[in-house]
Amino acid sequence: MPEANQITREIFLHFPLWMQLVFYAVAGLTSLAFLYGFYRRYLKYRRGRAENRFDHLGQRISRALAAIASNSTVRKSDSFAGFAHTLIFWSFVLLFIGTTIVAIDHDFLVPLFDIKLLQGTFYLWFSVTLDIAGAALIIGIVMMMVRRAFFKLPKLDYTRADKQDGKYDRSGYSTDDMIFVGLILIIAVTGFFIEGFRIAESMPEFEKWSPVGWLMAGWFQGMDADSLITAHLWSWWTHAIAVFLFIGYLPYSKMMHIFTDTFNLIFHDPDSGRHLPPLPPAPEPKEGEKKKKMAMPPMGYTTITDFTWKELLDFDACTKCGRCHAACPANAAGTTLSPRDVILDLRTFANEALKPGEWLQQKFLPGSKWPLAKNGKSSDELLKIDVPMEVIRPETLWSCTTCMACMANCPVGIEHLTSIVQMRRHLVDLGELDDNLQGALMNLGDYGNSFGESPKKRGRWQKGLSFKLPDARKEEVDYLWFVGDYGSFDPRIQGLSRHVADVFHRAGLSFGILYDGEKNSGNDVRRVGEEGLFEMLVEDNLAVLKKAKFKEVFTTDPHTLNAFRNEYPAFGATYTAHHYTNILVKLIEEGKLNFANKLNYKVTLHDPCYLARYNGEIEAPRKVIRALGLDLREMPRCGANTFCCGAGGGRIWMDTSNEQKRTSEQRIEEALSLGDIQYFVTVCPKDYAMYSDAVKATGNEDKIIVKDLIELVVEALGEEEKAADEAEN
Amino acid sequence: MNIIVPIKMVPDLVDELEINEDGTDLDRDFLSYKLNEFDDHALEEALQLKEEGDATVTVIAFDGEETDKALFTAIAKGADNAVKITGDFEEGTASHVLAKALAEAIKGMDYDLILTGVQAADDRDGQVGVLLANYLGVPHVSVVSGVTLSGNTATVHKEYAGGMMAEFEVDLPAVLGIQAARETPRYAPVSRVRQIMRQAELEEVEVGDVDVNVGSEVRRMFTPEAGEGAEMIEGDAEEVADKILEILKEKGVR
Numbered sequence: 015m016p017e018a019n020q021i022t023r024e025i026f027l028h029f030p031l032w033m034q035l036v037f038y039a040v041a042g043l044t045s046l047a048f049l050y051g052f053y054r055r056y057l058k059y060r061r062g063r064a065e066n067r068f069d070h071l072g073q074r075i076s077r078a079l080a081a082i083a084s085n086s087t088v089r090k091s092d093s094f095a096g097f098a099h100t101l102i103f104w105s106f107v108l109l110f111i112g113t114t115i116v117a118i119d120h121d122f123l124v125p126l127f128d129i130k131l132l133q134g135t136f137y138l139w140f141s142v143t144l145d146i147a148g149a150a151l152i153i154g155i156v157m158m159m160v161r162r163a164f165f166k167l168p169k170l171d172y173t174r175a176d177k178q179d180g181k182y183d184r185s186g187y188s189t190d191d192m193i194f195v196g197l198i199l200i201i202a203v204t205g206f207f208i209e210g211f212r213i214a215e216s217m218p219e220f221e222k223w224s225p226v227g228w229l230m231a232g233w234f235q236g237m238d239a240d241s242l243i244t245a246h247l248w249s250w251w252t253h254a255i256a257v258f259l260f261i262g263y264l265p266y267s268k269m270m271h272i273f274t275d276t277f278n279l280i281f282h283d284p285d286s287g288r289h290l291p292p293l294p295p296a297p298e299p300k301e302g303e304k305k306k307k308m309a310m311p312p313m314g315y316t317t318i319t320d321f322t323w324k325e326l327l328d329f330d331a332c333t334k335c336g337r338c339h340a341a342c343p344a345n346a347a348g349t350t351l352s353p354r355d356v357i358l359d360l361r362t363f364a365n366e367a368l369k370p371g372e373w374l375q376q377k378f379l380p381g382s383k384w385p386l387a388k389n390g391k392s393s394d395e396l397l398k399i400d401v402p403m404e405v406i407r408p409e410t411l412w413s414c415t416t417c418m419a420c421m422a423n424c425p426v427g428i429e430h431l432t433s434i435v436q437m438r439r440h441l442v443d444l445g446e447l448d449d450n451l452q453g454a455l456m457n458l459g460d461y462g463n464s465f466g467e468s469p470k471k472r473g474r475w476q477k478g479l480s481f482k483l484p485d486a487r488k489e490e491v492d493y494l495w496f497v498g499d500y501g502s503f504d505p506r507i508q509g510l511s512r513h514v515a516d517v518f519h520r521a522g523l524s525f526g527i528l529y530d531g532e533k534n535s536g537n538d539v540r541r542v543g544e545e546g547l548f549e550m551l552v553e554d555n556l557a558v559l560k561k562a563k564f565k566e567v568f569t570t571d572p573h574t575l576n577a578f579r580n581e582y583p584a585f586g587a588t589y590t591a592h593h594y595t596n597i598l599v600k601l602i603e604e605g606k607l608n609f610a611n612k613l614n615y616k617v618t619l620h621d622p623c624y625l626a627r628y629n630g631e632i633e634a635p636r637k638v639i640r641a642l643g644l645d646l647r648e649m650p651r652c653g654a655n656t657f658c659c660g661a662g663g664g665r666i667w668m669d670t671s672n673e674q675k676r677t678s679e680q681r682i683e684e685a686l687s688l689g690d691i692q693y694f695v696t697v698c699p700k701d702y703a704m705y706s707d708a709v710k711a712t713g714n715e716d717k718i719i720v721k722d723l724i725e726l727v728v729e730a731l732g733e734e735e736k737a738a739d740e741a742e743n
Numbered sequence: 744m745n746i747i748v749p750i751k752m753v754p755d756l757v758d759e760l761e762i763n764e765d766g767t768d769l770d771r772d773f774l775s776y777k778l779n780e781f782d783d784h785a786l787e788e789a790l791q792l793k794e795e796g797d798a799t800v801t802v803i804a805f806d807g808e809e810t811d812k813a814l815f816t817a818i819a820k821g822a823d824n825a826v827k828i829t830g831d832f833e834e835g836t837a838s839h840v841l842a843k844a845l846a847e848a849i850k851g852m853d854y855d856l857i858l859t860g861v862q863a864a865d866d867r868d869g870q871v872g873v874l875l876a877n878y879l880g881v882p883h884v885s886v887v888s889g890v891t892l893s894g895n896t897a898t899v900h901k902e903y904a905g906g907m908m909a910e911f912e913v914d915l916p917a918v919l920g921i922q923a924a925r926e927t928p929r930y931a932p933v934s935r936v937r938q939i940m941r942q943a944e945l946e947e948v949e950v951g952d953v954d955v956n957v958g959s960e961v962r963r964m965f966t967p968e969a970g971e972g973a974e975m976i977e978g979d980a981e982e983v984a985d986k987i988l989e990i991l992k993e994k995g996v997r
Binding site for chain 1: 927934
């Protein structure tokens with residue numbers, strides 16, 4: 015066995031001094047390119063609007079590090095890519111640590127203190143770890159390359175959803191992807207060649223601790239000493255040049271996601287989308303300054319500098335993994351919207367308009383003409399461009415159903431929805447909205463409901479019930495039922511509302527409603543981008559709620575539930591809010607609902623976006639289904655991974671003829687693909703309406719029937735079934 | 744170019760209407776009011792003209808329920824000035840009185856074009872525009888659905904029954920009764936309206952009693968009464984005419 019100080023490796027084996035100096039000089043230049051890459055990003059982000067994302071910093075960092083270390087967000091919903099990414103990620107981390115140890119050892123400890131870490135047992139462990147990491151890196155990269163080349167995944171198709179030629183060409187992205195994986199592969203493979211040629215010279219036994227290098231050294235045994243030295247030098251420099259390219263190019267390429275995504279995950283708000291940001295406050299007029307004409311502060315986002323630094327970071331964080339693109343119902347329906355395209359177009363435009371080089375130049379060399387801006391437009395002109403109108407376009411923005419599938423599937427914490435809603439706010443301000451939506455908003459403003467009905471008629475859905483619900487403004491109740499517009503006014507849904515009233519009444523629940531005191535909760539009004547109307551609805555509702563006497567709230571509408579759980583608290587209203595399925599579960603568990611008839615239908619359940627994805631309520635409806643004895647067959651997209659019916663975010667009020675294939679119809683087909691299903695169960699009034707239409711539109715009335723869960727509960731309860739049926743008619 | 748748009752609030756038909764005790768008017772105690780739809784079109788046309796060229800738009804309305812909100816909304820949509828006429832004018836005041844009072848208020852103002860809605864839901868005769876033009880001594884065209892300005896004249900399209908269209912050239916200043924704006928009246932975002940309510944002030948013009956012949960008076964207001972049944976007359980034009988003549992003779996018309 016050799017001495018410990020002989021168990022090591024020579025970094026610059028057979029290198030003349032000039033070559034070593036060249037190495038350090040190039041390394042210095044590369045570092046400068048690397049640092050400038052970071053600096054220009056910093057210059058870009060600081061031109062975004064301010065936003066405080068530095069609260070709970072410790073918690074933010076630990077949450078991000080946990081997600082990064084486990085690769086959990088990458089593995090979720092794509093196990094193949096997730097596995098390959100985990101291999102690449104961890105081997106990369108180990109190799110980076112290893113390289114750092116080499117640098118500390120070789121350039122710092124040895125020359126300054128004559129201490130050498132990389133020898134003896136430590137060297138052996140170092141060597142075997144890095145060899146395994148290198149092999150894992152190659153496996154991971156090859157998996158990724160095979161996936162790109164042969165899997166033909168729709169999410170990796172960079173074709174624009176809006177099929178617009180000439181608008182932000184995507185071929186640069188594909189090239190960048192290939193440079194990324196290609197460089198890493200070259201670095202890893204040449205690393206092993208260097209090791210192999212070095213070991214092949216003398217084949218010391220301890221180098222078996224570099225298993226891959228040892229294996230390769232075996233192949234080079236036929237070569238003479240001089241050829242080995244030359245081959246070592248060549249592979250060493252190939253490796254070094256690839257590494258320098260990698261480092262210097264990193265901040266200008268997809269590789270930058272290593273850093274942007276780390277920061278994006280740190281500054282991500284896990285509740286983003288569930289609640290939306292308010293408008294920036296309007297400046298109050300000073301005393302005696304009342305006048306007719308006033309400067310209006312912008313409503314929502316107009317120019318690129320209206321976006322916050324976090325949103326600018328969002329655009330850069332995208333790795334084009336395409337999960338949002340594949341999950342998006344608007345994209346599936348064939349509209350011009352793809353959340354990926356929105357983010358990438360904003361990134362490209364931000365890079366054009368916020369060119370840090372040009373900014374620096376104007377700051378320090380005012381009046382100089384170089385470098386010229388692209389597209390014949392100067393940065394100044396680009397900074398004035400109306401982004402929602404010209405970069406993303408209204409039709410695309412209005413196609414969003416705010417189902418949040420994009421955000422739930424994004425592995426790197428991009429908040430598509432807030433950017434989209436902020437841009438919609440500007441469209442509302444410009445009056446760039448379709449006539450149907452405008453009519454609905456005017457109704458909501460005038461009457462507090464989208465149906466344009468008199469507020470006085472809000473409680474009329476009860477007509478036909480044998481009892482009248484207490485007015486919670488006058489009478490104390492345990493639960494306040496916030497019925498919602500569809501439950502109150504839509505003739506198709508009113509019958510369901512009566513069923514809910516009947517069932518809860520029979521179970522002896524103490525509950526009441528607000529009658530004409532209730533207005534639309536505003537959840538979808540906010541998502542449309544009509545922030546002022548949303549605020550007005552909230553204020554009106556809260557004024558009534560504050561005077562009403564109740565302990566907790568329940569809703570039949572998941573959109574209203576989201577408003578109560580996630581939007582109202584910012585207005586000082588913290589009510590405990592339940593979905594009616596939560597109340598059903600409670601009543602079943604308390605033994606207050608005795609099902610006389612066990613139902614044995616085969617059913618499938620559609621999870622509403624605002625219930626399952628927004629509010630994590632996945633179990634309650636399933637518990638009820640099980641209690642009824644139903645045979646539940648799950649659709650491929652279920653639970654939090656549900657597929658939107660297409661009604662959310664105000665889409666139900668809009669002209670949706672730009673959808674080539676309605677998502678509700680796609681969903682009915684998904685249910686039919688399960689085979690022999692009798693009932694398509696919904697737990698959301700909008701779903702009931704959308705899917706009843708979809709079954710008719712696809713001509714499947716004889717194959718599947720849409721039922722709200724409450725209808726099945728009534729059927730199972732049996733005895734007073736007649737009363738409720740009469741109520742319906 | 745100064746454009747004036749008189750607007751008016753009318754009862755909102757979303758609630759059931761009731762007749763007052765006297766049986767001469769609606770029971771206005773529980774009514775809610777909203778902007779007359781045709782006036783919204785007049786405002787939209789004015790704003791379109793403003794966006795086409797150099798014009799200021801002044802909206803003017805009688806003080807009453809919801810008037811402030813409607814005026815602030817008009818500013819939010821792009822009107823430059825909002826004027827409120829105060830005085831002793833109740834809801835449902837006859838068109839002759841309104842026209843005279845409007846003329847009094849507008850007389851002292853600088854104007855080139857006045858756009859009114861062609862009629863209002865609670866209007867008995869749809870004459871406000873006509874009378875206003877008369878009091879101001881300027882030309883008037885009604886049932887207009889397209890306005891083009893050039894210099895001191897306006898080219899307007901007037902709709903007739905049966906799909907006929909006529910093109911008029913009108914010397915300015917003039918009063919036009921707008922049937923439909925070229926585009927759907929625009930939306931005013933609530934936050935804009937609220938900002939304006941906080942920041943803007945409405946001009947007020949007081950108009951004293953106006954003494955005009957009202958022209959007509961409501962004797963009785965009632966919901967439509969079911970008739971005794973109807974007879975459908977069939978056949979070609981000549982046959983129908985003969986039968987009508989016969990019926991009229993039968994009923995004693997000479």
